[in-house]
Amino acid sequence: MERFKVKLQLNGEAVELDVNPSETLLETLRDRLELTGAKDGCGLGACGSCTVLLNGLPTRSCIVLTAELDGSEVSTIESLADGTKPAPVQESFMEKGAVQCGFCTPGMILTAKGLLDRNSRPTKEEIIRSISSNLCRCTGYKKIVEAVEAASSTETPKT
Amino acid sequence: MITSKFEFRSPKDVEEAVRLYREFQGEAVYLSGGTDLVPRMKLGLEKPKAVIDLKRIVPLTTVEDQGDWIRIGPLARIFDLKQNDLVGDYFPALEASLEATSCESLQMRGTIGGNLLQNSRCLFYNQSEFWRRSKGFCLKMGGESCNAVPGAKTCFANYCSDNAPALCTLSAEIELSGPDEVRRLNLEELYTNKADKPFDLQPGEILTAIFVPKKKSIGGYEKLRVRGAIDYPLLSAAFSFVDGTGKLAIGAVGPKPYVVEMKQPSHDAIGEAVEVVLKQVRPVGNTVLDPDYRKRMIPVLAGRLINKVMEGAK
Ligand SMILES: Cc1cc2nc3c(=O)[nH]c(=O)nc-3n(C[C@H](O)[C@H](O)[C@H](O)COP(=O)(O)OP(=O)(O)OC[C@H]3O[C@@H](n4cnc5c(N)ncnc54)[C@H](O)[C@@H]3O)c2cc1C
Ligand code: FES
Ligand code: FES
Numbered sequence: 467m468e469r470f471k472v473k474l475q476l477n478g479e480a481v482e483l484d485v486n487p488s489e490t491l492l493e494t495l496r497d498r499l500e501l502t503g504a505k506d507g508c509g510l511g512a513c514g515s516c517t518v519l520l521n522g523l524p525t526r527s528c529i530v531l532t533a534e535l536d537g538s539e540v541s542t543i544e545s546l547a548d549g550t551k552p553a554p555v556q557e558s559f560m561e562k563g564a565v566q567c568g569f570c571t572p573g574m575i576l577t578a579k580g581l582l583d584r585n586s587r588p589t590k591e592e593i594i595r596s597i598s599s600n601l602c603r604c605t606g607y608k609k610i611v612e613a614v615e616a617a618s619s620t621e622t623p624k625t
Numbered sequence: 626m627i628t629s630k631f632e633f634r635s636p637k638d639v640e641e642a643v644r645l646y647r648e649f650q651g652e653a654v655y656l657s658g659g660t661d662l663v664p665r666m667k668l669g670l671e672k673p674k675a676v677i678d679l680k681r682i683v684p685l686t687t688v689e690d691q692g693d694w695i696r697i698g699p700l701a702r703i704f705d706l707k708q709n710d711l712v713g714d715y716f717p718a719l720e721a722s723l724e725a726t727s728c729e730s731l732q733m734r735g736t737i738g739g740n741l742l743q744n745s746r747c748l749f750y751n752q753s754e755f756w757r758r759s760k761g762f763c764l765k766m767g768g769e770s771c772n773a774v775p776g777a778k779t780c781f782a783n784y785c786s787d788n789a790p791a792l793c794t795l796s797a798e799i800e801l802s803g804p805d806e807v808r809r810l811n812l813e814e815l816y817t818n819k820a821d822k823p824f825d826l827q828p829g830e831i832l833t834a835i836f837v838p839k840k841k842s843i844g845g846y847e848k849l850r851v852r853g854a855i856d857y858p859l860l861s862a863a864f865s866f867v868d869g870t871g872k873l874a875i876g877a878v879g880p881k882p883y884v885v886e887m888k889q890p891s892h893d894a895i896g897e898a899v900e901v902v903l904k905q906v907r908p909v910g911n912t913v914l915d916p917d918y919r920k921r922m923i924p925v926l927a928g929r930l931i932n933k934v935m936e937g938a939k
């Protein structure tokens with residue numbers, strides 16, 4: 467079977483990949499590039515634990531083929547912190563206790579980040595609408611909403 | 626993991642896409658956002674030799690005011706479309722159904738064309754190949770009979786597009802471009818009324834445009850689901866009132882939206898319209914909700930929706 471060449475801007479760096487056309491972005495990230503922050507939950511687009519930012523938009527990487535992405539920009543949870551300094555939205559998740567088992571957390575944080583990047587002061591309703599894309603089986607969402615609310619006042623608006 | 630192996634192509638125009646389809650002798654599938662197709666490939670419900678990505682065909686992504694019609698490119702994403710002013714100003718039923726579709730992240734990837742052409746669903750069908758083999762293949766997988774209603778020779782899968790009912794109430798038309806011709810038909814004519822093969826599409830045909838009459842309407846959408854987000858509809862009702870005539874469409878309970886015209890949105894007329902639908906639908910135990918409950922919710926959703934829309938218009 468033919469291989470497929472894809473150029474990506476991944477976490478700020480240009481990468482060139484030679485992938486199998488049936489490979490999902492989640493497989494490329496986890497298995498090929500060892501970026502295991504995005505989690506493999508349902509594998510069918512239902513839970514959001516595999517969320518990454520694709521051209522700035524929260525996207526379920528388990529149902530995207532890497533072959534679709536030539537020329538795209540992908541950011542994973544690994545790119546958020548500045549060295550060992552967590553991003554404001556990560557800080558708020560820790561401060562507010564919005565993490566229990568942590569499985570949904572990378573996806574939740576990137577969904578929140580996607581929202582805050584396009585709308586630095588979302589209403590509570592907008593926050594709920596965004597993060598209800600992602601399933602969390604532990605927290606009951608209350609702390610997550612609080613964390614995003616807190617981050618919305620600290621997150622630097624996109625320049 | 627997708628176990629089938631395929632080639633991947635990104636044509637730049639419709640002609641090239643159709644030519645590629647021919648090259649793979651029909652064993653190719655078109656890809657838009659992939660939010661329906663990729664899960665199907667993962668479950669082994671689709672095993673194409675080639676995937677033809679339509680996303681690089683720019684003219685398919687735009688929304689255009691053509692005077693008498695609004696032309697919606699099938700590759701327009703649900704998320705962008707629901708924020709489009711033309712949709713908000715003219716088609717409130719569609720605006721509401723776009724908002725109710727899956728969840729925000731999936732709306733950012735999923736397109737309106739893929740939404741209309743998503744395959745029908747059943748609790749006994751949208752399962753892994755391993756699961757399905759253990760039960761024996763049903764009609765929709767090429768088997769002899771239905772697994773939801775054992776022994777039945779009819780497929781009862783549900784067509785769960787949230788936006789098709791709304792577009793039907795707005796009298797939308799679609800353009801299909803295939804190897805031999807470009808044809809335009811009413812959206813309602815797309816459906817075969819057979820759940821195992823829900824669309825009357827010729828091999829290789831691409832949905833290249835959706836046209837909605839540019840007329841001010843009032844309308845809305847009601848969706849029954851267990852969770853308020855992500856879930857597919859388990860029943861839905863769309864209603865639009867345009868030029869003094871109402872149209873009600875009931876979705877997610879059978880292979881197509883059931884559309885009824887109503888001259889007057891009066892209490893009696895709602896009852897009569899619902900009766901017309903009830904005579905045609907046969908909900909069975911192939912979703913997570915009880916079929917009798919779904920059936921009894923048809924008049925409830927329809928009445929609630931139409932009363933709300935007409936109240937709002939006063
Ligand atoms: C967890 C989950 C929840 C969902 N919930 C909902 C929901 O609540 N309501 C709902 O309506 N949908 C739901 N969906 C389905 C899906 O996300 C949407 O219907 C979406 O709009 C499909 O668009 P797409 O571009 O991703 O389609 P794709 O997956 O790209 O395509 C769908 C089908 O149409 C064909 N196709 C696509 N474009 C064309 C074209 N232009 N011409 C010819 N054929 C074409 C493809 O070959 C494929 O068979 C859900 C999906 C998931 C994974
Ligand atoms: S793992 Fe991708 S949505 Fe669940
Ligand atoms: S913290 Fe456990 S799933 Fe969300």
